[in-house]
Amino acid sequence: MARHHFVPTRYSNEIGTQPPVLEIASGDSVITTTLDAAGFGGDGEQHAPRGNPMTGPFFVTGAEPGDALLVTIERMTPNRKTGWTYSPLAPGVLDPSVLAELPKRERYEWAIDAEAGTVKLLEPTDRIKDWSFPLAPMLGCFGVAPERGQAISTATSGAYGGNMDYRLFGPGATIAFPVFVDGALFFLGDGHACQGDGEIAGTGVETSFEVEFSVKLVKRLGLRWPRCETETDLLVIAAGRPLDQPLQFATTELLRWVGEDLGVNPVEASHLLGQAVRYDIANVFNPAYCVAARLAKTELTRPMSLLART
Template sequence: MHHNFSPSHYFRTIGTHPVALTVASGDTVTIACVDAHGIDGNDVEITPRGNPMSGPIAVAGVAAGDVLAVTFDALTPLRSHGWSYPTLAGNVVDPEYVRELPIAPGAHLSKEYWDYDATTSTLRSRGTHGKALTIAYAPMVGCFGVAPSRGEAISTATSGPYGGNMDYRFLTTGCTIYFPVAVTGALFFIGDGHLAQGCGEIGGTGVESAMAVTVTLARAPMQPISWPRAEDATHLYTIGNARPLDQALQHATSEMHRMLIECGADATTAAVLMSQAIEYNIGNVFDPAYTVACKIAKSVLVTNGLTATFRP
């Protein structure tokens, strides 16, 4: 079944909030999401800024200890432009280089606006800050996940085992993301749409825009997981969220080793294969918790007689 969901209330925490919509496992939902500043598709600020989330959406029959599969079916901009900030975060450059940045971190920032051209799938900046630029349209969603354990309600500025503000640019249309479920119904939240974003979100924003996100939500028939996982047509991923960055890498690497054992490798084979075949990507390095994704090509798994998908 397909549902259309336009929230009447938005949340700046991910937690056990009153359910806004309940769906069956396998249902598809098109969700209206405001941008990171609470601005909708009509350029009206309808809720306070701070990555306001649409949700929570409960999935019937999903319980604590299960795994929720979230497949991105479509990402559709709700307006023809987005915005970004014209600087870099001070923590991503050498300390002595911070003074060389174009705008001092923490100073008042005016926005750089980008116009979306659907005919060319490009974004063109208006050149308010420097030269007008053209980049590829590459939509993704920065913040999404499920309610954490112990009744916590955690700021949408950060991330953890439940997902959250991961800002990982490769979680996009066609990708399935798997979350460890901590509460009945999973309670799925989503928001913070980007028309494009570089690795790390090192300027503090992507190209921020309101977005309609179509997802399929389903209970995944797999054993419990500790950290988010993902898959697309070519790769399997494991994702760690923590600070410092090396701790996020440790979480992602540990989850990859566990996953490869589930794919049919023994512990030694998994370690040898990882040593020579994995790749790392950086997700968010701007916010309180950093994100590291560990990935392996499905072709490598197939070549070595291992399971290469968790999709039914």
């Protein structure tokens, strides 16, 4: 149960089978830093090319294909006082017929006040100078190396995680990834100070963080998509396009999880999902869109667990 302090010296714009930066054991935690989506760190300098450069990969002793790697985001502390977004909204989330009327997308700077817990535009116009958003840190892009030696751009996502940009992946969340290669090879980065559903600006408030995470290895779980437990919810996240597809994948995997963990058949599990499921549109901006299928724990008369054997 070691607690590692890891200072990154190289980063990767792909998630794949690469030489690990550190070997850690199940139960360990790691304190490290992440760059923002453009490669800038807490010192305001660019340390890697733009496009979600990742810290890692971390090799988890004993992890093998078919296992699950449970990652708990213990803490995310912004390590600088500014972040940035783009505006107006991304073209893909608007009716194509209005796109010609909109101004060109440009970058805007934001002030992050960790003490006050707020995120505000650095130079707001008068009309919106009282606007403020709660600081709600999240990891936009993280996951494990995909199957068969692939190395995939951090622009996109899949069963291995990646650029999911889901606002519930913040401190307190535990995410279970299917392991595809020996050592799992865990990567993380692309933190946001806050973000609405869908990442429809094409960004959250992008900034760099000090992150503490812990890992737990569970042997032979057979997950098909990442699962997650938060204080209040259980959920599956999946990726694809159009939104209908990750919704299908996440629903199918949640139906399976409910069935196997609660010991009920597909009809029984469907009664629960039909009346209680919630969907979150994580991102509708990246090459693969992400949808989470979620159940509030209050809907369950018996607890479900990330450890369910399926």
